[in-house]
Amino acid sequence: MxxxxxxxxxxxxxxxxxxxxxxxxxxxxxxxxxxxxxxxxxKDDLHDVPIFRRAVKTLVGYEMSPTEPIPYGTMAGWVRRIGELLGLEYTTIPYNLRYNAANELDNNPSISEALRNLALGHANSDPFQKHYLGREVCADVWAVVRGEKQQQALLKQACSVGHSISKRRPVDLTPEQAASVNTHPWIRKLTADLRKLQQGSEEYRQGLLKIRSAKQSLRRALMRRIREKWTNAQAVDDIERQLQGRGFAEAIVIGKSNPQQPAQRRLMKAVxxxxxxxxxxxxxxxxxxxxxxxxxxTVMEGQGAHQVTRQPAVTSVDSTTKSIDRSQKSFLMQAFMSVFRMKGRERPRRCFMCVGAALNIPEPEASELTHALLIHDTGRECHDDEIRQAKFSSS
Incomplete structure (x- = not known):
């Protein structure tokens, strides 16, 4: 650390x-x-500055806030996601780190009860006993009763949260599972109510937000039910396959992560x-x-773009070789021209700042980013509000 x-x-x-x-x-x-x-x-001016600060959207991109720390809700979401990626059975929360540290202090013979309470900021031992002390007896009671040597290391491992780690545990919903919430009666009712509203109105916008929130809630509930049932179902499948001599089933890969950038690869290798x-x-x-x-x-991270599946164009062998060099340039030129008014009163809908930043990225993923900028309407999501505020303040 x-x-x-x-x-x-x-x-x-x-x-x-x-x-x-x-x-x-x-x-x-x-x-x-x-x-x-x-x-x-x-430096004296850094004494009251948080170490981990939140990113604030400005007129020219994202900058670190000088005074605001990362919100607790954001950190909690990261910790929960890390637990899912690790394959833990139970949901992880930031306080898990404090719980674990408190129990380790309590089990250390060189740490007294008073020193443990001081480190945790407790006036007495009541908070630790009620809220921190693990409810599982992590001791070899049978060996103690029989006067035998305790297998403490084995018991500690068996009682730890990490004992449930499995890389096969579901992390995300499959496309079919995610799409199944669209047929839920709640979503159908909200969709029917939305059709009765006038498009572009405030009620219509609120209805869209309500449907989006409902779908997210249903997906989270579905993912929670799948993870709860997975442990016993997978154990039964492993037992049956081994008894039948077929061995373990191959893990199903649902998603694929984007390749690491050079700075991220260097960081992971060094750490x-x-x-x-x-x-x-x-x-x-x-x-x-x-x-x-x-x-x-110094790396500015952004939201990942959704993967869009496109039908491959049918070309001849000769034209394919010549088009390879032109493909990247065409995407860059399309991204560049998309911020200009092309005809009549048509107004560009893409953010010229985002396109300019993408064109100046000195990495091979720049073409992929400009491709995403052409697919999605990013202007309203990026800097329209900041531009309007700047115009209002200058008038």
Whole structure:
């Protein structure tokens, strides 16, 4: 965790020492003879600034808010999604980290009850016993009663949340499952009510939002039911297949992740590098990770575009070879021309700032991004509100 903190500090030049700008400089420091520490003071204007801040949409894109932290709801959604991707059986929440830390402090013989309460911010032990102490007895009671050696490591693993991890556990709905909510009586009723409203009115817009919210609720409920039934159903299938000598079934791949960008690949490689046996190697590993974090902090991430399936065009072999070089240029030119008025009173509907940012991306995925800009109407979602506010404030 300290590596990520140092990466953010170096990214924002947070140290008071103006010459401290690189993690490689940390290895040259020494402590003054007769002293036992060398503080690294931060700039005074950063004392009340949150470390992890939310992204704010501005007229020119997204920027980090100077004072607002990432909302708890956003963090909770990320933590829940991480638990799903890991294959955990139970829903993960941010407080799981605090629960786990509290129980580890309680099980450590060198941590007293008073020190545990101080670390958790509790006045006494009542909150820990009521809300933090695990309800599963993670002790080899049978071995204690019989006076035998306890298998504590085995019991701890069996009682942990990670014991239920399975990469085969469903993460997302299949297209058929997601589309099944459209036939739900609730959705049909809302759709019928929507047809009675005038398109473009405020009531019509509210009706669309209500249908969208209802579909999301139904999809979440369906996903929850599928995950709850999966454990026993999959166990029965594994047992039957092994008894019949067929082995385990191949995992079904529902979705495919987008390829990692260079900065993300460098970050993952640096963070997941195995620990070194020497102090020099460990410092080098730390510095590489800090540099990768600093590099990744400059990357602006956006919402992923929906994958659109298109029918392949029928072309001859000769024309296919010549069209490969023109395909990327055609998408770039279409994206460039889409922000101009082409005829009459027709108004462009695409954001010129988003298109300009996509045209300046120095990575091979730029053509894919401009393709997505041509497919989706991004102007209303990106900067129309900011442009109107700027015009209003200047008038």
């Amino acid at each position: 300290h590596v990520f903190l140092l990466g953010i500090l170096f990214r924002h030049n947070a140290f008071q020492a103006p010459s401290l700008v690189s993690p490689q400089q940390l290895g040259v420091f020494d402590i003054h003879p007769g002293e036992r520490e060398l503080p690294l003071p931060l 997941l590098t195995p620990a070194s046996n020497s102090l020099e190697g460990q410092c080098r590993r730390r510095n590489n990770a800090i540099d990768a974090i600093v590099d990744y902090c």
